[in-house]
Amino acid sequence: MSLDSVVIVGAGHGGVQVAISLRQEGFGGRIVLVNDEPGLPYQRPPLSKAYLLGKINATAMLFRPETFYADQRIELVHDRVAAIDRQNRRVMLDSGSALDFGHLVLATGAHNRPLNVPGSTLGGIFGIKTKADADFLSPLVKQARNVVVIGAGFIGLEFAAVAAAEGAAVEVLELGDRPMARAVSPQMSELFRAAHQGCGVKFNFRTGLAELEGEDGKVSAVTTSDGRRLPAELVVYGIGVIPNVQLALEAGLDIDNGIRVNSSLLTSDPHISALGDVAAFPCVQNGENLTRLESVQNAVDQGKLIAARLVGKPAPYTALPWFWTDQGNLKLQIAGLSIGADNYVTLGDAAAQQLSVLCFRGEELIAVESCNRPGDHVFARKILARPPALTPAAAAAPDFDLKAWEAANRP
Amino acid sequence: MPTITFIEHNGTRHEVHAEVGQSAMQAATFAGVPGIPGDCGGACACASCHAYVDDAWAGRFAPAEGTEYDMLENVVERQPTSRLTCQLVVGADMDGLTLRLPAVQF
Ligand SMILES: Cc1cc2nc3c(=O)[nH]c(=O)nc-3n(C[C@H](O)[C@H](O)[C@H](O)COP(=O)(O)OP(=O)(O)OC[C@H]3O[C@@H](n4cnc5c(N)ncnc54)[C@H](O)[C@@H]3O)c2cc1C
Ligand code: FES
Numbered sequence: 483m484s485l486d487s488v489v490i491v492g493a494g495h496g497g498v499q500v501a502i503s504l505r506q507e508g509f510g511g512r513i514v515l516v517n518d519e520p521g522l523p524y525q526r527p528p529l530s531k532a533y534l535l536g537k538i539n540a541t542a543m544l545f546r547p548e549t550f551y552a553d554q555r556i557e558l559v560h561d562r563v564a565a566i567d568r569q570n571r572r573v574m575l576d577s578g579s580a581l582d583f584g585h586l587v588l589a590t591g592a593h594n595r596p597l598n599v600p601g602s603t604l605g606g607i608f609g610i611k612t613k614a615d616a617d618f619l620s621p622l623v624k625q626a627r628n629v630v631v632i633g634a635g636f637i638g639l640e641f642a643a644v645a646a647a648e649g650a651a652v653e654v655l656e657l658g659d660r661p662m663a664r665a666v667s668p669q670m671s672e673l674f675r676a677a678h679q680g681c682g683v684k685f686n687f688r689t690g691l692a693e694l695e696g697e698d699g700k701v702s703a704v705t706t707s708d709g710r711r712l713p714a715e716l717v718v719y720g721i722g723v724i725p726n727v728q729l730a731l732e733a734g735l736d737i738d739n740g741i742r743v744n745s746s747l748l749t750s751d752p753h754i755s756a757l758g759d760v761a762a763f764p765c766v767q768n769g770e771n772l773t774r775l776e777s778v779q780n781a782v783d784q785g786k787l788i789a790a791r792l793v794g795k796p797a798p799y800t801a802l803p804w805f806w807t808d809q810g811n812l813k814l815q816i817a818g819l820s821i822g823a824d825n826y827v828t829l830g831d832a833a834a835q836q837l838s839v840l841c842f843r844g845e846e847l848i849a850v851e852s853c854n855r856p857g858d859h860v861f862a863r864k865i866l867a868r869p870p871a872l873t874p875a876a877a878a879a880p881d882f883d884l885k886a887w888e889a890a891n892r893p
Numbered sequence: 894m895p896t897i898t899f900i901e902h903n904g905t906r907h908e909v910h911a912e913v914g915q916s917a918m919q920a921a922t923f924a925g926v927p928g929i930p931g932d933c934g935g936a937c938a939c940a941s942c943h944a945y946v947d948d949a950w951a952g953r954f955a956p957a958e959g960t961e962y963d964m965l966e967n968v969v970e971r972q973p974t975s976r977l978t979c980q981l982v983v984g985a986d987m988d989g990l991t992l993r994l995p996a997v998q999f
Contacts, residue, residue: 506927525934532936542915542935547923554925782932806938813960815938856960860940860967863999885967 485792486511489573489583491563491729493517495525495778496758497589498545499785501556507793513555514581516573518562519612522548527778529616530640531808534623535647540613566733568751585792588730588741588749588756589785592723592776597632601694606701607717610637619718626650626716630704632691634661636807638720639674642683643810645716652683653712655704659687667820667839670851673832677812723776725760738762740774745798747788755791757784766800767819767848777805802867804859811835815859818849818866827877829884830855838862838884840877847872850884861888868893895988899926899944902996911983917992918942918979928994935979940964941998946974947991954981970995 488504490497493515501513517523524543532538551558562576572582594609596602608619623629629645631638634656645652658664660671661678675685690707694717703713725740736742736750740762747755747763758781765773783801790797805816812835823841830837838858841849850862861884865872870891876882899907899921911920918931921942933939937960946954951974957965961980965971978992 502925527934527936538935542919545922546925550923550925778932778934782930804939806933806936808936808938813938854960855963856938857963857967860964864967 484511485509485584487514487582487584488512488587488792489514489516489581489585490587490589491516491573492589492591492726492758492760493519493523493558494589494591494758494781496591496781496785497587498523499782500587500589500757500789502546502554503786503789504792505554505556507789507795509789509793511584512557514557514559514583515551516559516561516563516575516581518560518576519614520560521613522546522551522558524613525778526611529613530610530637531644533613534610534616534620534641534644536620543613563729566729566754568733568753571753583753586754587788588754588760589758589781590726590729590760592725592759594719595722595724597691597694597719597721599691599693601696601701604694604696604701605699606715607694607719609719610641619716622716623648623650628713629653629716629718630655630712630714632704632717632719633721634658634663634685634687635720635722636662636665638718639678639809640807641718641720642678643681643812645718646678646681646683647810650716653686653714654678654683655686655689655691655706657688657690661685665820666814666816666851667823667826667841669826669828669832669839670814670837670853673835673837673853674809674812674814676832677810677835681810723759725762725774727760730754730756730760738772740772742772746791746796747784747799755788757781757788763799765803765819767803768821773819775803777803779804802863804863812853813856815852815856816849817852817859817862818847820849820851823848825874827874829858829877829882840872840874842874845871845873847874847877858884861885864888895983895985895990897921897983897987898989898991899929900991900993901926901928902994911987913983913985915983916979917944917981917983917990918977920983921978921992926994928998929978930998931979933979937961937964937977937980940968940977942978943968943998944976944978944992944994945972946976947993948974950990953986968995969997969999 741756820841825842909924
């Protein structure tokens with residue numbers, strides 16, 4: 483029997499892509515997109531950068547206008563899926579109604595790991611996940627004189643750059659010993675450390691948060707793990723996310739640091755797929771180990787793959803990961819995954835804030851990080867997606883140029 | 894509302910009503926034009942919104958520069974009139990503009 487309906491839980495990058503791609507692939511059945519956030523589905527990356535800075539408006543963040551969903555017969559339902567009844571292939575909604583599905587797609591994303599120190603519930607303390615968060619934050623960041631950022635990951639540093647640009651004194655607390663340590667090479671961390679410091683941001687490495695102090699219910703200072711007190715009217719934290727697996731867990735699906743899926747992005751129930759921030763998939767760029775990635779690319783490419791499978795064009799998921807972050811005048815673009823890198827070759831000039839770091843694991847090129855070298859990023863994506871392999875020795879040659887190498891080694 | 898025509902590589906034409914101030918990429922994605930994913934949402938980070946400006950219009954835009962220029966240098970099948978359409982802001986004077994899409998974005 484052919485598939486007659488697809489219910490998608492969550493209308494972020496992943497869920498929306500499944501719906502759009504299903505129609506592009508010619509799926510004629512019913513598509514229901516259930517989302518618990520108000521308004522039309524929107525893109526999250528600008529929340530901590532362009533939107534917060536007021537450079538773009540809310541409309542520019544939308545995936546599609548309202549008419550698109552109507553024209554494409556994609557039913558947008560504002561509700562929360564409360565439970566999955568696998569036996570009857572039905573989801574129960576908070577409002578009390580239920581939806582039958584031929585296939586179910588879980589694109590529930592992740593939520594911010596909360597702070598768990600005394601004072602965490604005071605006013606003036608924010609994670610950044612939703613448009614509502616950014617709307618609360620944007621007037622506050624313009625007024626705040628003292629801002630403390632907890633965590634020197636992508637979102638914390640994007641926010642630190644915005645706050646510094648708005649004229650605040652910014653202190654960043656980070657347990658590790660360099661910025662973005664989980665995701666980028668030491669060389670790239672160093673460039674970002676120097677650049678943020680140059681904009682007035684103060685880093686406190688190997689430093690945790692001990693307590694948040696308040697006055698009249700609002701935060702006024704933070705105490706660090708080494709006992710210092712830093713004044714703060716505004717605290718923003720970005721200390722990682724926790725995948726929204728509750729629904730899947732309660733439905734008895736396999737969970738392993740995310741909803742476990744196979745290389746077709748199917749969960750342990752063949753009528754249910756999962757993708758995006760919530761899904762742990764066997765990642766070919768990570769030795770087929772179960773991997774959970776938090777990026778637009780991952781959600782979008784996985785959405786396309788699921789839609790194609792649902793119309794009868796199955797394929798294993800192998801897409802090359804890529805990512806970007808904008809921090810002040812630095813644009814960092816990453817192609818590939820640098821997990822396990824043990825050898826680095828750099829191109830360009832860190833002092834001029836134009837640097838590419840080629841990350842090798844042994845002799846194998848596994849990732850390229852480019853700061854303000856967007857041309858390198860485009861080539862890196864081509865080179866990493868296909869053979870022949872670039873070796874560290876070739877890359878270390880004087881005057882090595884990615885573009886010339888790609889042209890000479892095109893298959 | 895200026896009308897912009899997007900022509901897919903296979904010749905399919907899409908006449909799109911664009912809002913002044915919106916990017917040409919967003920005008921295309923809002924209208925569901927295939928072949929122009931605009932994955933990064935206009936952050937000039939993904940090079941998936943490449944198009945060729947019709948010759949008749951080529952001189953009407955300031956040339957690509959900075960990040961856009963550098964990425965265009967390395968896209969598949971770059972031409973002199975190549976642009977990343979997320980960087981083209983729709984103006985009231987753009988009624989009738991034609992943008993042709995490349996065979997592949999990546
Ligand atoms: C501030 C910020 C900046 C970012 N910047 C970048 C960047 O520069 N580059 C990049 O590549 N990535 C960036 N990301 C990451 C990127 O946005 C995510 O990886 C992407 O949004 C994941 O898509 P998703 O569909 O898996 O989940 P999400 O986009 O999180 O969407 C999940 C949706 O499901 C809803 N939902 C959850 N449970 C239910 C339920 N039971 N019923 C109904 N609805 C439910 C949620 O409310 C949410 O709206 C950023 C993320 C944030 C928060
Ligand atoms: S939409 Fe990503 S570069 Fe234009």
